[in-house]
Amino acid sequence: MKKSVEEYVRSIPDFPEPGIIFRDITSVLQDAEGLHMAIDEMQALIDADKVDVIAGTESRGFIFGAPIAYNLHKPFVLIRKKGKLPCETVSRSYDLEYGTAEIEMHKDAIKPGQRVVVIDDLLATGGTLEACNKLIEELGGVVAKNVFLIELAGLKGREKLKDYEVASVIRYDGK
Numbered sequence: 001m002k003k004s005v006e007e008y009v010r011s012i013p014d015f016p017e018p019g020i021i022f023r024d025i026t027s028v029l030q031d032a033e034g035l036h037m038a039i040d041e042m043q044a045l046i047d048a049d050k051v052d053v054i055a056g057t058e059s060r061g062f063i064f065g066a067p068i069a070y071n072l073h074k075p076f077v078l079i080r081k082k083g084k085l086p087c088e089t090v091s092r093s094y095d096l097e098y099g100t101a102e103i104e105m106h107k108d109a110i111k112p113g114q115r116v117v118v119i120d121d122l123l124a125t126g127g128t129l130e131a132c133n134k135l136i137e138e139l140g141g142v143v144a145k146n147v148f149l150i151e152l153a154g155l156k157g158r159e160k161l162k163d164y165e166v167a168s169v170i171r172y173d174g175k
């Protein structure tokens, strides 16, 4: 029988620190069937008629966001960790499941009124996507949806993103 995409995800206990179960997507990517299923199933959650721009978050969001943008014939915008983008930027700090971070976007990445779908591999606390959504709004964009391959429902990211439409392919009930 054909494997489901969930069966390609590898779970590593106590990485990168004790108590975290790391949901590893390299095992999805390094299987041709797994990679196809992941992209296709994430893309199926997007209504192409209701989006102008696909955005991806560094770094694992780039892997899934770029092929989806290509398939839907939409522009692809990078949301990067601080200090990587060469032109004028807007930035925002946020808390992670482990640690803190700061992300940036080019000021000209989004035009006012554009509808943006943000793609990431995984929803944990929702801190990353909340920061992404706020940056997009600061640039005048409209967040159409947040799409993930994996959702760790126990970390309640959806509550943090309650003002946005959220969809995921794979859901783990715990952390």
Ligand SMILES: O=P(O)(O)OC[C@H]1O[C@H](OP(=O)(O)OP(=O)(O)O)[C@H](O)[C@@H]1O
Residues within 6 Å of the ligand: 057, 058, 059, 060, 061, 095, 096, 097, 101, 120, 121, 122, 123, 124, 125, 126, 127, 128, 129, 157
């Ligand atoms: O919902 P949150 O609690 O914000 O966590 C989820 C984020 O954490 C991971 O990225 P990370 O910052 O580790 O970067 P990476 O993709 O470069 O590994 C993951 O890819 C998400 O972007």
Ligand SMILES: Nc1ncnc2[nH]cnc12
Residues within 6 Å of the ligand: 020, 021, 022, 023, 024, 097, 122, 124, 152, 175
């Ligand atoms: N548990 C987890 N597994 C993989 N990536 C993550 N990013 C944040 N939490 C994570």
